[in-house]
Amino acid sequence: MPRRRPGALRAVQHGPRAGEFPPPERIHGLSARTSLAVHRVERLSADYYVHPGATDRALRRYRGFLEPPGRRPLYPQDAECSCRGCSFDDVRHARDVLDLVLEQLPARPRAELARRVAALDTVYLKRTLPDPFADRRHWSADLWWHRRLAGGREGG
Ligand SMILES: [Zn+2]
Structure with a gap:
């Protein structure tokens, strides 16, 4: 089942709503100037999943997923709900x-943001395993970070 059924998206809102967000702050690991540019994109984006605070949350989520020490493989997991809050349960959504x-x-x-993301991508590639059946499995297999083995418990 695709994770993003447009009709179902706005029906459930477990995350914070627009207008409930605190004023812009410096985003985790980014310069003030870049943080401002990101906030602007978040405010103006027409994409349901790009909303104020989404980038900061995505960076923290991505980094947190990669944090467990050791060399055991990490496995992304599907989110159980496709709302903009719960979707972050799936690191691939971040x-x-x-x-x-x-x-x-x-x-x-x-x-600047691309450099931060690239550094995390390097670790993600090291800590996750390629999914040989990605073409059959994922609607979004064209995105390389979806072509990794998923399931089980996060952290291996
Ligand atoms: Zn939800």
């Missing part, structure tokens, strides 16, 4: 959000 934001950023802030 990477999706970062990709969406990167697409919409101007060149300089995009380069």
Whole structure:
């Protein structure tokens, strides 16, 4: 089942609503200038999943997923709900959000965020395993971070 059924998305809202977010702060690991550019993209984006605070949450989620020490493989897990809050249970969604934001950023802030994401991507590639059946399994197999073995418990 695709994770993003447009009709179902707005029906459930477990995450914070627009307007309930605190004023812009510096985003985790980014310069003030880039944080501002990101906040602007988040405010203006028409994408349901790109909302104020989404980039900060995505970065923290991505980093947190990769944090367990050791060399055991890590396995992304499906989110049980496709609302913008619960979707972050799936680390691949965090990477999706970062990709969406990167697409919409101007060149300089995009380069800074891209460096942060690339550093995490390197670890993600090391800590997850390729899924040989990705083409059959995922609707989004064109995105490389979805072509990794998933399931079981996060953290292996
Ligand atoms: Zn939910």
